Amino acid sequence: MVRDLEAFKVWLGRRGAEVLATTNAYEVLRVRTSSGVHVVHKNRRGRQTWPSLLSEIVDLYLDGGSPRLSPTARTRRSSRLRQRYSVLITRDGEGCFFCGQPVPKPDEECHRDMAPSVEHLVAITHGGPNHLSNAYLAHSRCNNIAGDISAVEKIRLREKMRGWQ
Ligand SMILES: [Zn+2]
Structure with missing residues (x-):
């Protein structure tokens, strides 16, 4: 989980990912990257579920990595x-x-x-x-x-x- 979601979104955009509009109240984040569309959900109590492919991107983010996340870029x-x-x-x-x-x-x-x-x-x-x-x-x-x-x-x-x- 990312503490500052807005800062993470800015970083995603800079890395070439497309931050998409959420489609319902239980979506926290919807983003298209080189590994597909990832959606973070929250339940009624506010508990978030992060898909594992996006968690890998979070790892890179927290490690100060600079991956190319553009959906059109060849995945390296x-x-x-x-x-x-x-x-x-x-x-x-x-x-x-x-x-x-x-x-x-x-x-x-x-x-x-x-x-x-x-x-x-x-x-x-x-x-x-x-x-x-x-x-x-x-x-x-x-x-x-x-x-x-x-x-x-x-x-x-x-x-x-x-x-x-
Ligand atoms: Zn296996």
Whole structure:
């Protein structure tokens, strides 16, 4: 979650993303970036839900990164992802945290569903640290399926996806 949403919107615009008009009262933010349209929702109590692909962009924002987010720009895998990939693959092997199938290398041509992404076991939006101890390699698709659920629910999802239960 971002404390100053307006400042985040300005940063998104500067990075080439299109901040769109929200379409109902439960939308906090709607933005089109190089990785698609992301919508942040809030419930009646004001609790926000941030999609995981947008959380990755928030990571870059908080780290002072300057990614190209223009929807028309060719998506470039960040050097940070490449760096993390090599550390994580050495630590955990090439399997996806969720499904266990190999995750393609950052520079490898692959379907966008299978593209490598860094999964935060305790979501950044839930106060999880942006540190390798909280990071796992996952397919973009599997990362998206997990979304913003709790760490305990992620472990359950992983067991299900691997057929352990
Ligand atoms: Zn997977």
